Amino acid sequence: NTRGGGSVGSRSTLDLAVDECVIATDDQAEGARELVITVVKARHLPKMDAGFLGVGGKVDAFCELDIGGVRFATEPKKNTYSPDWGSAFSFPTAVGAVSSPLVIKVLDWNQVGAPDLVGEVVVSRARLGQMVSAKEGWEGTDTYIIQKEGAQVTGHDKSASLLTVSYKLLVPKPSFPGMVPEKGGKKGTRLVKFTIVNGRNLPAMDTFGRCDGFVELVYEGELYKTSVVKNNFDPDWGDVLEVRVDDSSRECGSDVLIKLFDWNKVGSPDLVGEAVIPKARMSEIVRCRAGAEGADTFR
Structure with a gap:
């Protein structure tokens, strides 16, 4: 019927x-x-x-x-x-x-x-x-x-x-709405603060548990990590990862790679999934006015 x-x-x-x-x-x-x-x-x-x-x-x-x-x-x-x-x-x-x-x-x-x-x-x-x-x-x-x-x-x-x-x-919304580059953006060093807020609906990664989730952020060869939230499908981190960009007037040299892992007590962590902020978008972000904020949800 x-x-x-x-x-x-x-x-x-x-x-x-x-x-x-x-x-x-x-x-x-x-x-x-x-x-x-x-x-x-x-x-x-x-x-x-x-x-x-x-x-x-x-x-x-x-x-x-x-x-x-x-x-x-x-x-x-x-x-x-x-x-x-x-x-x-x-x-x-x-x-x-x-x-x-x-x-x-x-x-x-x-x-x-x-x-x-x-x-x-x-x-x-x-x-x-x-x-x-x-x-x-x-x-x-x-x-x-x-x-x-x-x-x-x-x-x-x-x-x-x-x-x-x-x-x-x-229909997905554009990444980081509201973060619009300044015209004739200023040169110099910029500090971009990435707050890893939370994860939702994570898969079961452990045989007798849920997921011990943490996030790694990689930019231009530098590695940044959050804390581990154990045994949770919906972790809340709130961790701030500070990324320094030396010359905001130039195009960024690499994408921002965000990886979600399941921590293991013994052995290497297991990859749950990953997301990417393209270097073109990262270049726009670092040229925004100081104090500009935005948020996005990656899948």
């Missing part, structure tokens, strides 16, 4: 929407886009836990999302057949650039050992492509039947297990 008179069309066995929103596409759409994916809730999940002496115990459900190797995870909701997450994740992409389906696995968390698979939903690449080509600000909600090994998952109450996901399409 669909809302607004649309049609579902043919789908793979996993991509089954029982309530699917209509997408208002924009034929003129182009350029970068951000698709915000919110895992809203699940209903009619099956019993996965035995409980104490066989009494009680439901399911400790959480979801893992994967789009072409970009992964996100919700928090577990313990001992419920009807978890509500409301967890939102941002996926950067561009019109015509979606190359993989969205795979959402519903899992049962275990205190000891690996989680158990409840089932999964696959949103086709074509469907995601339609969302990314929608009009700016478009949003909608789909409800899917959870599948496992090609068959629908039946809940504890004999109903089909369902997963509800909402979507919203945004």
